[in-house]
């Protein structure tokens with residue numbers, strides 16, 4: 730196994746030089762995702778208009794594209810941004826929210842996949858369907874277990890030359906060669922809307938820090954969420970108090986605490 734930069738090392742680097750992260754995310758996620766990036770120490774910018782998305786992607790350290798609340802104009806902005814990111818050598822992350830739900834979403838994701846995302850982050854239902862499998866997903870929430878999506882993730886990673894992250898109770902990350910599981914988080918996380926979308930943006934932030942190491946960057950982002958989620962669960966009474974405790978836990982998390990509490994295992 731190659732040397733892997735620790736999540737804490739990457740978190741320290743992120744905070745030392747906060748990356749500008751270009752997020753094209755959905756209406757539901759925009760506010761919480763921006764707050765998550767700020768709490769972690771990165772600098773978010775939500776820029777989706779087709780007139781400017783390409784230009785902005787060339788300036789930012791990384792791009793994230795999420796199809797959660799898609800429209801034709803937004804899709805043109807996403808395509809322009811993905812092309813610009815590719816041309817300027819910037820990593821970009823695809824979050825295929827509920828891509829199986831409608832023909833419009835399926836076609837959009839097919840076009841975005843052709844533009845070569847560096848990293849794909851989704852829940853188990855999304856990853857299974859993206860690899861051509863039969864998923865139980867209907868809306869934005871997963872109805873499948875991460876274990877069921879692991880082979881799909883490996884296949885997608887090989888076919889698209891991307892790092893693929895499947896999230897859920899225990900997360901799974903692969904680049905088609907290496908694979909790990911990331912334990913942690915808490916039961917309230919899937920009960921707070923757009924936390925997965927926010928994680929996709931944080932994956933972008935870490936990818937901006939380590940553009941040549943998307944696998945390590947993805948693991949570091951997932952580990953940060955897993956540890957902050959566990960810390961925030963302490964004293965939380967439900968999704969509401971968990972939500973604000975999670976932002977505080979992210980901001981308070983330091984490199985040492987992250988590396989001491991991270992649970993990443995080879996898969």
Ligand SMILES: Nc1ncnc2c1ncn2[C@@H]1O[C@H](COP(=O)(O)OP(=O)(O)O)[C@@H](O)[C@H]1O
Pocket residue numbers: 851852853869870871896897898899900913914915916917918919923924925926928951954955958
């Ligand atoms: N039951 C769970 N226990 C612990 N962590 C979870 C659980 N479900 C989701 N998570 C965490 O919540 C975050 C969002 O993942 P997920 O809910 O799978 O994404 P999405 O919102 O896109 O469906 C990830 O950090 C994941 O590890």
Ligand SMILES: Cc1ncsc1CCOP(=O)(O)O
Pocket residue numbers: 755757758797798826869870922923924925926927
């Ligand atoms: C509820 C909803 N509807 C369209 S996008 C969205 C947010 C989905 O967020 P996540 O994928 O993080 O659960």
Ligand SMILES: [Mg+2]
Pocket residue numbers: 826851852869925926
């Ligand atoms: Mg999602």
